Amino acid sequence: MSSVLLSVRDLSVTHGSGTRAVPLVHSVNFDLARGQILSIVGESGSGKSMTSKALMGLLPPNVTATGEAQFRGANLLDKNIAPPRGTGIGLIFQEPMTALTPVLTIGMQLTEAMVVHGLADARDAKARAIQMLERVGIPNPKQRMTQYPHELSGGMRQRVMIAMMMLLEPDILIADEPTTALDVTVQAQILDLLRDIVRDTDVGLILITHDMGVVAEMAEDVMVMKAGRVVEAGSVHQIFQAPGDAYTRALLDAVPSVETASVDSKPTDSQALLSIRHLSKTFSGGRAFGIAASVTRAVDDVSLDIMPGETLALVGESGSGKSTLGRILARLTKADKGNVTLAGTDLLSLEGAPLRQERRKIQMIFQDPYASLDPRQSVGAAIAEPIKIQTTLSKADRAKRVAQLLSRVGLTPDMASRFPHEFSGGQRQRVSIARAIAAGPELIIADEPTSALDVSIQAQILDLLSDLKSENGLTMLFISHDLAVVRQVADRIAVMRAGRILEFGPTEAVWASPRHPYTKALIDAAPVPDPSRKRSARAHALDTFPMTPLIEAAPGHWVAL
């Protein structure tokens, strides 16, 4: 444990040179020992990824690193030395969907570097690759060798990525947000795997993440970065129990805790605003001459009511059908069966002018604020557009309304003439919210509205949404994969998997006494931002959950058991 592998002193990274140089990382110092897990925490733009790229010699052109990083008796930042990529330091990326070459087999990608580095000949490399696949928990490893990345799930691809790097027997593994793109249950498995690998091979792990829950669960030592500077470093207990820096405290506070509930749900006996009955939608893949080769039940016989003024959360992992359901309600996707009524009007049968009329009443907020605003439209115009279409306000009145809306979502009226690229992600999401509430909708469908944002920004957006809810009586369908976020905003939760609702009830009831094993697995898998309470239970096998019709287990608490 004591032997220092990597010793970084005064590492700085700069973009450009001379008078136009922009510093990205300022004078970072740390040591990494064998078998140690060091976590570098920070939000986007903090320089945490640049630090790791500098160590790998993978900085983009125009970006230079200075300082010292002693590894195996050489300075990694010395440009005259070939960086020990792969064999010295392995790097695991965030996005397993794009990090593997789509046109080469898994086997090829696993073995090629071993052969290039002279670690094994082709046959030996293949045998070791199969062994390693088994080690990282991939079933049928022999078969996988001949498959292509697209034939594997995201979690499996991340395992392949880990196997690929570990086959080169590096001393250091850098994992750059390795689980951010994965579902929470899969995240738990990958974190377990990484921890096992560190324990078994004594590799030093640098875990880069923005997620305090992941930090608490994995790391022994933590380094908090902000705007290219290390603001605080220390042991994980020290950081969580007695954070010295204001920014660290802010980061910890911003984490939507699974411990604190903020919603006081008021049961309503009134008529449902939106009522969904027996809704189904199937997608078919591999269509040839109109005959589908495979059928996916995206939404499978779903019935739900949303009461006026409540926030109903639809929780599920990728592929659960939660977004499809949201899109059906917004009439962006057609349903196969079932019906949906909004305040008594049948939504799904509407066409033409009546449909446009009803559309005003349901508005959407999308996940990615970078993609959901037209880059060539000023934000004022974007917000004014629904007002123009749905009301008869004059131009001057519209401008007044836009100014009001901008102040309402925490921006200033003079921002109306600016364009989306002039705003940060959080500000853009505020614009999206202003646009959604512009025409006075009765229901807002928010599809992962904070998933693309940093935690501190996420907290602000969630606050804004709950303000709008309490002050304007907004009704909202909140779609999310993140139970902790959901707990903070929702009155009721519906847990969805493979197109079906497995559990449904008041937030506190579902949270305190989850009845369905899948709900339990989801809650268990969520990393808790408390290093003294490391999650021990392994994630459940995921294919074996009961999916029967819902029964009422407690008043208002339904479960498929």
Next chain:
Amino acid sequence: MWRFIGTRVAMGALTIWVTTMLVTLLIHAVPGDPVQIMYAQSQGTTPEQIEQVRRSLGLDRSIPVQYLMYLERLFQGDLGNTIRGGQPVLEVIMQRLPNTLVLAVASMFIAIVIGVPIGFLAAYREGTIVDIGLMVLAIAGISMPHFWLGLMLLFFFALELGWLPVSGNGPMNLILPALTLGLSNAAIFARLTRSSMIDVMNQDFVQTAFAKGLPKAIVLRRHVLRAGLLPVVTMMGLQFAFMMGGAIVVENIFSWNGVGRMAVEAIFQRDYPIIQGFILTFSVVVVVVAIAVDALYAVLDPRIRRA
């Protein structure tokens, strides 16, 4: 994989079927009486003769009947007879089609052999003087019309230097027309290859390959080139159709005895059976090439195969 190709073949057959219908209608799309127009230039045709030609072409029947008759003959391998000379159209086309195919394939070969490496080099040296120079050259190549480039090549290599023959058919005669067609397409391939390679080089999996410690040469050859060539392969299929079209101009400049030149002559002479046969043959060639390209695409990109 086989279902993918099966689908493509079926779509190709559908395309050709639609072409047969259009070809039948073509003769009626010309304003006025087609037979009279056909014979407008020849003197001394009696009304009886014209009536006979009309009957032999089936033009006295209704259009659906004409179409069925046409299909019936087509399935027997009969594309009709030329109006001048009365030879079987199929025979006339088949005599010349190989020449055009040789020209198109040679041009495609030149276009790829020159265009892809240039694009790859430009991408590798993105933003440098090499890149800019190559791309200026490529724009010049794209902008230059076939007939102009052809005439210039003819002027220098055949007339001034005397290295190559001016016209005719033979291996040496192939070089200039193939260069004419190939060079302008090389410019298109160069630009496409460059942008596609740059696109791929910015992808995550290239970072992964570098992170494994692979040397740049292997990363480029194994990871970048194959993924980056996919759009180029698609373009090959499209460009082949354009090359067949371009052959019409180039064949005339170099007096290359292909179907393009034949088609131009037939159009001037209003020889409808040949024009119909030419369009049909052309569409069959283009469809076959498109299917071949799709199959190649499936080989290169496992995601298309659909396990």
